[in-house]
Amino acid sequence: MGAFRDAYEEFQKANTEVLGISIDPWPAAGIFVKNLKLPFPMLSDWPQNEVIKAYDVWHPERYIARRSTFVIDKEGIIRGVIESETDMTIHSRDSLRIVQELEAGRT
């Protein structure tokens, strides 16, 4: 998530908020934010995993959530999905590019 932290200013310029979601309980989410000095929240989907299931990022064989990033526009429509990448710098870079294009009105 450090990649999103490092690009956070650019996300803000593109009128975009970043929200991290994990399956860990709230205290762990808070410690993670503190340790990595994240300027955005990590939200806990524990214990229900409702959001992880709603976004279909649950990995049933391994009982973990896949690393997936969704770009959602102001109207609540999904405008980008980044999956199948373990490198979070790619998630950050690609999602930033999408919101910059949205703000520029090119899409």
Place this chain on the structure above:
Amino acid sequence: MALKVGDKAPEFTLMDGQREKWSLESYRGQKNVVIAFYLMAFTGG
């Protein structure tokens, strides 16, 4: 069924480490939102 570009994003309200609530709906008409699903306890980065 996997979500794809053009689908409506499922609404959610979740709490952060301080048990403050954050909801996707609160950004409607205001901001784009990037949500990153991430397993923090078991992985680096």
